[in-house]
Each structure stands twice: as structure tokens, then as C-alpha cells.
Amino acid sequence: MKFAVKAWSSGSARTGLLQLGNCPSPIETPALLLSTRKGLPYFIAPDLLPSLPSPDSHLLQISPIHFLEGLSPKTISNVGGLHQMLGLPEYGFAAVARDSLQCLPECNSTNKHGASFETPCGRLLIKPVDYLELINSMRPNIWATLADEVPAWVSDKRNKTSVDRTVRWLDECISLSSAGGAVLGSIVGGSSVEERERCAQEVARRNVTGYLIGGFGLGESMDERPALLNAATAILQDEKPRMVCGLGLPEEVLQGVAAGIDLFNSEYIYHLTLGGFALAFPLGGIKISVSKPDPSDIGNDRSKINLRATVYRKDTSPIVEDCSCYTCQNHTKAYINHLLNVHEMLAQILLEIHNTHHYLEFFKSIREAIKAGEFEQFRNRFIESRRDHLALAAVA
Ligand SMILES: [Zn+2]
Numbered sequence: 001m002k003f004a005v006k007a008w009s010s011g012s013a014r015t016g017l018l019q020l021g022n023c024p025s026p027i028e029t030p031a032l033l034l035s036t037r038k039g040l041p042y043f044i045a046p047d048l049l050p051s052l053p054s055p056d057s058h059l060l061q062i063s064p065i066h067f068l069e070g071l072s073p074k075t076i077s078n079v080g081g082l083h084q085m086l087g088l089p090e091y092g093f094a095a096v097a098r099d100s101l102q103c104l105p106e107c108n109s110t111n112k113h114g115a116s117f118e119t120p121c122g123r124l125l126i127k128p129v130d131y132l133e134l135i136n137s138m139r140p141n142i143w144a145t146l147a148d149e150v151p152a153w154v155s156d157k158r159n160k161t162s163v164d165r166t167v168r169w170l171d172e173c174i175s176l177s178s179a180g181g182a183v184l185g186s187i188v189g190g191s192s193v194e195e196r197e198r199c200a201q202e203v204a205r206r207n208v209t210g211y212l213i214g215g216f217g218l219g220e221s222m223d224e225r226p227a228l229l230n231a232a233t234a235i236l237q238d239e240k241p242r243m244v245c246g247l248g249l250p251e252e253v254l255q256g257v258a259a260g261i262d263l264f265n266s267e268y269i270y271h272l273t274l275g276g277f278a279l280a281f282p283l284g285g286i287k288i289s290v291s292k293p294d295p296s297d298i299g300n301d302r303s304k305i306n307l308r309a310t311v312y313r314k315d316t317s318p319i320v321e322d323c324s325c326y327t328c329q330n331h332t333k334a335y336i337n338h339l340l341n342v343h344e345m346l347a348q349i350l351l352e353i354h355n356t357h358h359y360l361e362f363f364k365s366i367r368e369a370i371k372a373g374e375f376e377q378f379r380n381r382f383i384e385s386r387r388d389h390l391a392l393a394a395v396a
Pocket of ligand 1: 323
């Protein structure tokens with residue numbers, strides 16, 4: 001893996017290029033990794049993957065824990081690793097233990113031997129040696145070391161222990177690694193700025209290719225996040241990529257980008273899709289305009305629309321008028337509303353295509369704003385446009 005920062009804007013926001021050996025073209029950052037279940041996006045079949053913007057959609061995030069109940073690590077290794085097994089040789093895979101969908105960290109059962117996760121197969125304790133056995137057989141392009149992630153409300157003592165364990169497991173993971181691939185050193189520290197700094201300093205001293213800043217989305221408030229993110233990123237080497245887990249909403253992504261994060265995951269898209277929502281916020285850089293809400297907007301926050309709503313039953317327009325995705329080019333809101341009502345999985349397939357496409361376009365707008373040196377203006381305009389709309393909708 002090669003990574004280079006190309007442009008900076010508003011202090012820490014940055015764009016870069018990530019080159020993975022098997023991907024035909026470099027991927028621009030800040031980038032979105034597509035969340036997967038057992039290596040494939042939840043509802044998008046492999047034959048529809050090429051319809052997503054390329055190469056932006058070529059980074060997939062996997063959780064090795066999904067495979068624990070299936071093929072043995074030896075079989076995966078004999079097949080030739082993840083890329084061969086999934087038939088996606090030109091895609092990049094980033095392995096992270098936690099995925100917040102199926103493998104939630106469960107800090108009360110985590111102990112000095114390993115991290116505990118709530119999974120569909122029950123609570124599992126994953127030791128560094130088990131985790132690395134999976135990593136070594138799967139051979140992802142990028143993998144993150146095992147972390148002891150704790151929620152924001154744990155005691156200072158527990159938080160300190162989580163940092164100590166995460167750093168110890170980092171050393172263990174690196175010593176057990178035989179598959180190569182880029183190593184992201186996990187950084188935790190809960191809601192303590194001092195612990196986040198201590199963890200970042202320890203990880204920055206190690207021989208890692210990049211960083212995974214974890215422990216977010218676990219009860220901390222949006223207001224305390226910038227200080228926690230900056231505490232870590234200010235210490236990390238600029239030339240190495242930084243990934244974050246647990247920041248999904250557009251405003252949260254913008255917070256992350258402002259702190260110098262390069263890679264984000266897309267669990268937000270999965271939750272939207274499952275709920276029957278479609279992303280519909282305007283994409284237009286700092287030129288975003290605020291239009292008057294129409295009656296069908298009531299109850300929506302303009303970032304997304306609820307396609308289950310009866311107001312869409314006879315709506316023959318696409319989700320977003322000028323969207324170039326497969327769904328908007330071929331289908332109407334009325335059809336997707338019907339599919340949702342009759343519980344056809346095609347609804348989720350079409351929604352995930354649109355939502356992924358729309359969010360990838362959002363990331364593209366962020367990159368363009370950074371390249372133009374206008375990230376702060378872009379961010380302020382984006383947040384204002386949503387606030388203005390909510391105010392207008394309340395009046396209407
Ligand atoms: Zn679309």
C-alpha cells in the first residue's frame with residue numbers, strides 16, 4: 001500500500017491518494033469504505049458492484065469475525081485468501097474486528113487475554129492469536145490491530161486499562177503477522193483527551209503503516225469529539241493514512257475530515273437502507289442552495305426521505321432528479337415504495353445502490369472543497385443548509 005497526502009485545507013483537512021497493489025487505479029481520500037457482511041456488500045450483488053462510481057467504490061471493509069463460524073482459516077488460505085474466495089481480485093479489503101452491525105465490542109467481558117464481541121453466534125472472546133490466524137489466511141490489503149474499545153462512560157481506571165491492552169495487543173498482532181499487508185495500529189482512549197494522546201504516542205512509536213482511531217460512536221457527545229480526534233491526529237505522522245470507526249452521519253464525517261481523517265466506514269448506509277430511507281441531501285459544494293420545503297418534506301430532515309411513506313405511493317419521479325445511479329436512472333419512488341410494502345429484497349438492493357452512490361458523491365464534494373482550499377466554507381454551508389431547512393420545515 002502506498003499513501004501520499006496531496007492537498008490541505010482549513011488546518012487539518014486533507015486529500016490524498018491511496019494505492020493498493022491489486023486495484024487498477026489509486027483511490028482518492030477522504031474515502032468511504034463499503035461495509036460488508038462476510039466480505040460482500042449487504043444487498044449489492046458482485047455483478048452490480050461495477051455500476052458504482054469507480055475507483056471510489058473499490059475499498060471494502062470486512063470483519064474477520066464474520067468468518068469464525070464458517071470456513072476454517074486453513075481452507076480460506078488454500079482457496080487463496082479473501083480476494084480469490086470472493087472473486088473480487090481488483091478490490092481492496094480492509095479488515096477491522098469491530099463492525100458495529102454484527103460484531104459490537106462488549107467491554108465487560110473483554111479481559112487481558114482478548115477482546116469480547118457480541119455476534120449473531122453469541123458472545124465471542126477474540127485473542128490476538130485467533131485474530132491473526134484469520135488475518136494471515138485472508139490476506140487483506142489493510143488490517144487493523146485488535147483493540148479494547150470501551151464506551152464513553154467507563155471509569156478512568158477501565159479506560160487506562162483499555163489503552164494498555166490495545167498497545168500490548170498491537171505488539172502481539174505485529175509479531176504474529178505473516179501475511180504482509182498494511183497494518184493500521186489501533187488507537188483508543190475513550191472520552192479522555194490525555195489517554196487518547198498517550199495511546200497515539202505509543203502507537204506512533206511502533207512500526208505501523210497507518211492508524212485506526214477507534215472507540216467512537218460509543219456514547220461520547222458530538223461536542224467532545226473534535227478535541228478527542230485532534231488529540232490523536234495531532235500526534236500521528238502526516239504521511240500515514242488514518243481511518244476512523246464509528247463516525248457515520250454526514251456531520252460526523254465532516255468532523256472527522258476536519259481533524260485529518262482519511263478513511264471512513266459506511267454502516268450509516270446500511271442502517272438507512274434497512275429502514276427504507278434514501279439519501280437526498282443536496283450535493284453542490286459550497287454552492288448548496290436552500291429551497292423551500294414542499295409538503296412531502298415534513299417529518300424529513302432533508303438529508304434522507306422515508307420511502308415507506310404513503311406520500312410516495314404515486315410519485316413517479318426518481319429518488320434524486322439528477323442522480324446518475326442505476327436506481328434513479330431506472331426506477332421511481334412509487335416502485336420502491338411498493339417493493340418496501342410487499343417486503344421484496346429488491347427494495348434494499350435498489351436503495352443500497354442509490355445510498356452508496358450518493359454518499360460516494362458526498363465524499364467527492366468534500367475532496368473537491370479541500371482541493372479548492374474551501375473545506376471550512378463547504379462544511380459551514382452544508383450544516384447551515386440543513387439547519388435552514390429544518391427551520392423552514394418547522395414553519396411550514
Ligand atoms: Zn440515485
